Amino acid sequence: MLDPEIAGAGGAEPADFYGELVAAGLLIPAGVDGAFGRSHRFESVLDAVNSAISRASIDDQAEYCVFPPVIDRRIIERVHYMDSFPNLCGAVCSFFGNDAEARALSRRIHAGEPWADALGMTQVVLNPAACYPLYPTLTGTMPWGGRTVTMLNWVFRHEPSREPTRMQSFRVREFVRIGVQDEVLAWRDTWLARGLELLRSLGLEAVPDVASDPFFGRGGKMMAVNQKEQKLKYEVLVPVNSAAAPTAVCSFNYHQQHFGETFAILNPDGEPAHTACLGFGLERVAMALFKAHGCDADRWPGEIRRRLWP
């Protein structure tokens, strides 16, 4: 799960950098904050970052798959997402009415009236965390040595903002490790080092940090404190908007047996499996590169270009 929070506070006005990215023809304003289009030149950097991550992960021999941007609503109900982040959810609603109700809906829309109450909930929600759709597919007993899976999924968070790294909709290159506790924690630590190395090799000033999720409400503050005390979440931070307030571009979460218990994912010894995941926010890494090396990728240092386009 990639944490959308920016560590720290202060620094330059973040909307400035959004304006720069638009002026350079990298982002395309699309009427809503955090849901802009990406140009060809932006996508070619994002694709190169994704490929560089694939090369760095070759030892994992991870199974690759893709899930669509919408997932089974029961997943977010069962993993308690709505208890912790109700304000970030994106539930998909549609129209289930008849001809006359459709005509009434049309009149309301053309009169500029709200129309949410004419809709009903569907079975799907927008996927809020790249790894979520995977767990229910793993119910059963893992092989010895566990499994490693990688995905490239679109993720949604309802937090519209002009700040360019705080998107409503973005892509996460995700890895999930399932197994016994020692395997899972060793794998996470390997990746924490590997992620730092990869980002630094691209000329980014990457630093690790113990982190927490943006849990909702007053009760959420205590959950965040517990999460930090148990060191369940790490992030890699890189300057994007400013050096003073770097942005999380990579996030590492150890879930203990939470998903193993919820979805009956068992180790060969019959115990619920441990899981950990890590996600690279691909748009954020691309933006960090544009910030560090300039908006014209053709003029980036040869060493960086060779690492991205070998």
Place this chain on the structure above:
Amino acid sequence: MLDPEIAGAGGAEPADFYGELVAAGLLIPAGVDGAFGRSHRFESVLDAVNSAISRASIDDQAEYCVFPPVIDRRIIERVHYMDSFPNLCGAVCSFFGNDAEARALSRRIHAGEPWADALGMTQVVLNPAACYPLYPTLTGTMPWGGRTVTMLNWVFRHEPSREPTRMQSFRVREFVRIGVQDEVLAWRDTWLARGLELLRSLGLEAVPDVASDPFFGRGGKMMAVNQKEQKLKYEVLVPVNSAAAPTAVCSFNYHQQHFGETFAILNPDGEPAHTACLGFGLERVAMALFKAHGCDADRWPGEIRRRLWP
């Protein structure tokens, strides 16, 4: 805009083919009809199809961009999508309440009660047609010769089904031509021939057809008749579930001046621009290939493999 309708009726039980694709490890059931995961072997075929389309489109010199799966709600309000296809929409709703309301929401969810009425509408909806987010970005005057844009976007239609080609969430490789009427219609006709040639070169029995959209309700039937009479929509059909009821894998729409007028997209002479679009349903083309050549792409005829992986 890609029409999700299957032409004709009858033939083999379509859910059979879904079961085959799952058994072959190509699709991954994910709890909801039409929102399954795609395996590595499925994705490698889908990527190859997308690249083959890029090669076929080289003369277009189209500008490439990507829009996220969610778009500005005002777009579907302004283009009258909700008048024609309200039942297919996916409006994104979220939680805007306080601490106490969040606790009440949590209790309802854990009690298994419905919770749609605890949500409010956001500014975004799922994108129902790959080309929609482009038009508002084109407001202004086109250059002489117009423009051609291509995109790879996730599209949503609320029509859950076990039939594998009728997905809720899928990818469309889209092309849009903006210009004067003659340019736009000539471009569409070129692509109709080019699309047929491309699909036939991959060993698919592709046939063109005049088509209509699945307009909602009684009034919708008349709109569909008009659309067919004016030949505004063509499709290319290919056997997927059965030869008797082939599936639309490519759709060509001429919009006349509809988007030009709605979004003030003008030709150099000051008149609203004409637009046309075409979209390849990438999952559908991949499924058609698995149907025609078998579920193991390593064993496909050498000629087909060389065209997909040159």
